[in-house]
Amino acid sequence: MSRRILVTGASGTVGRQVTAQLLEAGVEVRALTRGPADLPPAVESAHGDLSVLDSLHAAVEGVEAVFLVWPFASAEGLEEMLGVAAKHARHVVYLSSEAVRDHERQAEQLIERSGLAWTILRPHAFAANTLRWAEQIRAEGVVSGPYGEAAMSLVHERDIAAVAVRALTQDGHAGAVHELTGPHSLTQAEQVRVIGEAIGSPVRWAETSPEDARRQMLARGWPPEVVDGILEAQAEMTLGPSPVTTTVEEITARPARTFRSWAAEHAHAFRATT
Known part of the structure; x- marks a missing residue:
């Protein structure tokens, strides 16, 4: 069966x-x-x-x-x-x-x-989370936000899924907690630069204040506790590189995909339509 x-x-x-x-x-x-x-x-x-x-x-x-x-x-x-x-x-x-x-x-x-x-x-943070910048990048080639130096080890959704599939279908994963990251720590400013390279058009980070960002998120209807949690987490991420694990490679026998490869796969989402 x-x-x-x-x-x-x-x-x-x-x-x-x-x-x-x-x-x-x-x-x-x-x-x-x-x-x-x-x-x-x-x-x-x-x-x-x-x-x-x-x-x-x-x-x-x-x-x-x-x-x-x-x-x-x-x-x-x-x-x-x-x-x-x-x-x-x-x-x-x-x-x-x-x-x-x-x-x-x-x-x-x-x-x-x-x-x-x-x-x-x-x-850790999904590489796909950067799609929230797509509209700004298509319209202006600029991403505005606070904490451009916040560092993240972005992980490709395929790699998360690959680990999940092995845990679902193979022995040896019962009772395990798998922490998953991509292979590199990148700041938000570095992430937008990589996206620009993927689409063949420069994209830059424009730093704004946390207070402005908070007002904008609240205006969109986000709950205050969620907004404050996001901003506090981003502030902490500016303290240094994000940890990188080798879990994806250990479980799947292939290196974790880079954010650069993710950006190349999704370049169409960030390119301005003519």
Whole structure:
């Protein structure tokens, strides 16, 4: 009987890559979706919602493992969801983050106590997060923001997915916490320069004050606690290079992809249309 894995967040940045790589490995994939989703034809869709327990029983039936993206800012309801999953699955791979925010820490603790074998992924900042600058770069060739010297070890979503797939399909990852980074620490100013090189047009960083950035984010409707958390984290990142791990290479037997390679793949998103 072939193995079947349930992927939550299958249309997201990482989940889409997990789905594709599982299919490439010959694994049957069931995706939990709340509605129509643009997924490969080989994927079995299971309509449900992580917050609605009754909708999950059919989704987890017959699956061997679960790739879990918990999309809520609270761990409320996760324990019950894990209880449903544990009736069928043996292993859960949870996408946490290097920041291990309060709700992520609570989620990790609940997963460790769930009775399931577990693996926790803690990626550093996603390379894909730089897509938030695309509009500014297309319009002006400039990115305005505070803390241009904030350093990050940006990780490619394919590498996060590659580690997840191995944890889902291979032995040796139960009880492991994998911290994932790219191969280099780059400041935000360096990141925009690399994007400029990828699109063949200079892009520069324009430093603004944290106070201006805070006002702009609040005007967009962001909660004050989220805004303050982001700015505090960026301020801390200016203190020196971001840590770099070799976890991706150790698990996948290939070096982690560089931000330069990610920028080249996504150059079309940053180029001005004519």
